[in-house]
Amino acid sequence: xxxTEHPCMLDLEARxxxxxDTVHYVSPAKRxxxxxxxxxxxxxxxxxxxLQMQYSAANLGYRNxxxxxxxxxxxxxxxxxxxxxxxxxxxxxxxxxxxxxxxxFGIKGRIHFSIGGAGAIEDSLRLVRxxxxxxxxxxxxxxxxxxxxxxxxxxxSYRYRRRYGHFGDRAHFIPYPYCFRCFYGLKREDCGLYCxxxxxxxxxxxxxxxxxxxxxxxxxxxxxxxxxxxTGGYVIPPLDxxxxxxxxxxxxxxxxxxxxIQMGFFRTGKLWAIEHFGITPDVxxxxxxxxxxxxxxxxxxxxxxxxxxxxxxxxxxxSVSPQGTAVALEVLRIFEERDFASEVEQKGAYFLSGLQRxxxxxxxxxGDVDGLGLALRIEICQGKDKQxxxxxxxxxxxxxxxxxxxxxxxxxxLVLDVxxxxxxxxxxxxxLEITYQQIDLGIVLLDQLFARYEKPSYSS
Numbered sequence: 001x002x003x004t005e006h007p008c009m010l011d012l013e014a015r016x017x018x019x020x021d022t023v024h025y026v027s028p029a030k031r032x033x034x035x036x037x038x039x040x041x042x043x044x045x046x047x048x049x050x051l052q053m054q055y056s057a058a059n060l061g062y063r064n065x066x067x068x069x070x071x072x073x074x075x076x077x078x079x080x081x082x083x084x085x086x087x088x089x090x091x092x093x094x095x096x097x098x099x100x101x102x103x104x105f106g107i108k109g110r111i112h113f114s115i116g117g118a119g120a121i122e123d124s125l126r127l128v129r130x131x132x133x134x135x136x137x138x139x140x141x142x143x144x145x146x147x148x149x150x151x152x153x154x155x156x157s158y159r160y161r162r163r164y165g166h167f168g169d170r171a172h173f174i175p176y177p178y179c180f181r182c183f184y185g186l187k188r189e190d191c192g193l194y195c196x197x198x199x200x201x202x203x204x205x206x207x208x209x210x211x212x213x214x215x216x217x218x219x220x221x222x223x224x225x226x227x228x229x230x231t232g233g234y235v236i237p238p239l240d241x242x243x244x245x246x247x248x249x250x251x252x253x254x255x256x257x258x259x260x261i262q263m264g265f266f267r268t269g270k271l272w273a274i275e276h277f278g279i280t281p282d283v284x285x286x287x288x289x290x291x292x293x294x295x296x297x298x299x300x301x302x303x304x305x306x307x308x309x310x311x312x313x314x315x316x317x318x319s320v321s322p323q324g325t326a327v328a329l330e331v332l333r334i335f336e337e338r339d340f341a342s343e344v345e346q347k348g349a350y351f352l353s354g355l356q357r358x359x360x361x362x363x364x365x366x367g368d369v370d371g372l373g374l375a376l377r378i379e380i381c382q383g384k385d386k387q388x389x390x391x392x393x394x395x396x397x398x399x400x401x402x403x404x405x406x407x408x409x410x411x412x413x414l415v416l417d418v419x420x421x422x423x424x425x426x427x428x429x430x431x432l433e434i435t436y437q438q439i440d441l442g443i444v445l446l447d448q449l450f451a452r453y454e455k456p457s458y459s460s
Contacts, residue, residue, distance in 0.1 A: 035062035038431045048413035056262045056429040057293030074326040089325035101301050105280040113299040113320045117261040117287035118146025120298035125150050131306045134221030139171035142232030154224045174199050177237040180368045222255035227273040230262035233420030234377040234427045242277040255282040265289040269344040269373035295324030348373040354443035362450045376428040388422035405448045414445045
């Protein structure tokens with residue numbers, strides 16, 4: 001397609017496509033023709049280094065040859081199968097995920113599959129309601145769990161509920177331990193987890209609305225959490241936060257549901273990101289990277305004692321495609337063949353050190369950088385008080401997509417994603433097989449972008 005046809009496609013999109021399907025962050029929308037590894041390519045063959053990889057779905061890179069071969073074989077052999085028939089790959093995948101999870105937490109569990117992350121969240125809500133008898137849930141400010149009606153009820157942003165409402169009762173949202181922008185204006189080094197203590201006060205007396213001290217029963221069934229907030233801006237909590245809140249909730253019969261849809265499958269250097277924080281969740285919801293973004297397969301793991309045949313009878317499952325289960329099994333084989341835990345930890349530390357250098361060089365633009373494995377963040381701020389700067393963040397995003405960043409005689413573009421409570425955070429999720437040379441390239445390209453908006457200053 002040549003340049004004159006591109007506007008025509010935009011006209012056709014405006015005429016025939018659902019408004020809900022049309023999400024363009026730049027105008028006119030960027031168009032790509034090819035992809036490979038961690039790069040997208042425009043119709044001129046110019047590379048755009050992708051640092052968001054389908055919102056952390058394509059962890060093993062674009063056009064992964066092993067996954068493509070498996071998918072091609074499945075398409076030729078058995079591309080579709082109704083759920084009433086025996087799908088050996090689905091069973092083997094459930095076994096593999098259950099065994100891997102049991103090795104990490106020492107607890108037996110079962111796998112329930114679904115289609116898409118929000119679908120898995122919906123199914124987990126049904127499970128929690130059945131297991132606890134409670135319709136209400138706790139969730140975090142800044143949390144994102146999907147856009148279906150049930151998922152929006154536990155997603156903190158009202159804009160997802162404003163037009164359509166939601167089923168059931170909205171979650172009770174509590175502050176996430178976002179230490180750079182503490183909800184209470186405190187500092188991590190001396191706050192003593194004040195946010196957790198404020199949450200615990202809700203249980204001090206029955207008149208605070210969540211706890212019946214005479215019955216010893218909480219009105220809420222579960223806490224839905226992300227071990228590292230995704231859409232909220234890759235916010236990483238203090239290591240001791242989740243162990244303390246789980247201990248408190250477990251004593252009061254409240255489950256912990258771990259949403260790993262963005263952070264699962266070694267994004268942070270662990271199979272499950274919650275492993276960094278030393279707790280065992282009651283339910284783990286997963287998706288995205290399980291199939292490297294090639295098939296909408298998701299699901300959840302649940303503790304064995306929380307589910308039985310009467311809770312989850314036949315026909316509770318969603319149909320899943322043999323294409324998805326075949327690719328997912330190959331993804332897990334790849335993860336088992338190499339030490340991704342060490343690789344991601346080392347590459348993440350190397351990338352973060354580069355971001356820290358940029359923070360020192362551009363203190364008037366970059367307020368905070370942080371990372372856990374290859375889940376990294378750059379918070380764009382202005383002024384000494386580090387006010388969020390969403391306007392500049394958007395300008396930098398657009399600038400990266402111009403494709404005019406030059407290094408070693410070649411032009412590049414840079415694909416970034418914006419998140420955060422104030423839409424002022426670049427959330428970086430490069431593919432896990434990124435090389436150290438490519439990390440250096442990413443730092444060089446980011447450096448060029450920031451240099452267009454601020455004169456550098458060095459602290460030493």
